[in-house]
Amino acid sequence: EAGVAQSPRYKIIEKRQSVAFWCNPISGHATLYWYQQILGQGPKLLIQFQNNGVVDDSQLPKDRFSAERLKGVDSTLKIQPAKLEDSAVYLCASSLDGGGRAEQFFGPGTRLTVL
Amino acid sequence: SQQGEEDPQALSIQEGENATMNCSYKTSINNLQWYRQNSGRGLVHLILIRSNEREKHSGRLRVTLDTSKKSSSLLITASRAADTASYFCATVDRGSTLGRLYFGRGTQLTVWP
Numbered sequence: 001e002a003g004v005a006q007s008p009r010y011k012i013i014e015k016r017q018s019v020a021f022w023c024n025p026i027s028g029h030a031t032l033y034w035y036q037q038i039l040g041q042g043p044k045l046l047i048q049f050q051n052n053g054v055v056d057d058s059q060l061p062k063d064r065f066s067a068e069r070l071k072g073v074d075s076t077l078k079i080q081p082a083k084l085e086d087s088a089v090y091l092c093a094s095s096l097d098g099g100g101r102a103e104q105f106f107g108p109g110t111r112l113t114v115l
Numbered sequence: 116s117q118q119g120e121e122d123p124q125a126l127s128i129q130e131g132e133n134a135t136m137n138c139s140y141k142t143s144i145n146n147l148q149w150y151r152q153n154s155g156r157g158l159v160h161l162i163l164i165r166s167n168e169r170e171k172h173s174g175r176l177r178v179t180l181d182t183s184k185k186s187s188s189l190l191i192t193a194s195r196a197a198d199t200a201s202y203f204c205a206t207v208d209r210g211s212t213l214g215r216l217y218f219g220r221g222t223q224l225t226v227w228p
Binding site for chain 1: 119145146148150155156157158159160163203205207211212213214215216218219220221
């Protein structure tokens with residue numbers, strides 16, 4: 001079974017530029033998550049999708065972050081404009097169950113450096 | 116904000132020794148999960164323990180949960196160099212319909228050959 005795919009693996013941009021990350025979840029997983037992991041910390045949920053609808057974006061800085069999941073499969077996360085504090089690893093995860101009763105499968109992440 | 120807090124922050128042991136990591140949390144939970152993260156990689160799910168369970172085993176892993184103390188422990192027996200990684204506990208709040216996971220800061224385990 002193929003895992004969660006993410007691209008790119010690394011991205012370096014200057015502040016105020018924009019950047020986009022892509023995620024392809026495990027086939028059949030209705031729930032998709034985007035996490036931000038700052039160095040030395042655990043992942044923090046940014047947004048959760050159930051199929052193509054957003055069910056939790058309470059922690060997403062909506063003035064600069066946006067995400068979509070067209071057709072309920074792939075998802076993109078965008079930052080515009082980026083700030084220095086956005087430097088982090090952005091992890092995508094998917095799950096069969098959106099209620100937290102099942103494990104989440106994580107992709108390898110995209111390491112973003114904002115200069 | 117993060118929910119679980121792992122202790123210790125870092126642990127260094129020799130191969131063959133047992134490694135114990137602890138997790139404390141603050142709210143009532145539905146379940147608690149442990150994940151492993153190798154350097155530069157995504158997280159891998161290890162074990163999920165529900166609030167009405169006290170102990171679970173998976174291979175060399177043993178997880179305990181004490182809801183009265185709001186704490187959990189992860190024991191890795193007969194550790195190997197390949198167990199070197201960061202270990203995170205994550206909780207799902209009781210009554211949560213969305214099942215958001217709250218992660219701690221993790222324990223960095225180093226196993227020396």
